[in-house]
Amino acid sequence: MKAIVDPDACIGCELCPSICPEVYRMEGPVAKAIEGEVPKEFEDSAREAAESCPVEAIKITE
Ligand code: F3S
Numbered sequence: 001m002k003a004i005v006d007p008d009a010c011i012g013c014e015l016c017p018s019i020c021p022e023v024y025r026m027e028g029p030v031a032k033a034i035e036g037e038v039p040k041e042f043e044d045s046a047r048e049a050a051e052s053c054p055v056e057a058i059k060i061t062e
Pocket of ligand 1: 012017030031052053055057058
């Protein structure tokens with residue numbers, strides 16, 4: 001699976017890197033997800049972060 005943050009939607013609440021710092025980090029005022037496949041062991045927390053985003057800025061693709 002892959003995770004993508006829409007930089008236009010992200011409001012920089014920093015929730016995703018606090019839930020799953022292995023996949024999301026802040027890059028200036030918005031979050032950015034790692035490029036490429038999310039490592040298997042971080043899939044659950046990456047998904048949880050996406051579901052927790054208050055503005056639904058994180059898209060998960062299989
Ligand atoms: Fe942005 Fe949502 Fe993460 S607002 S910082 S993508 S939880």
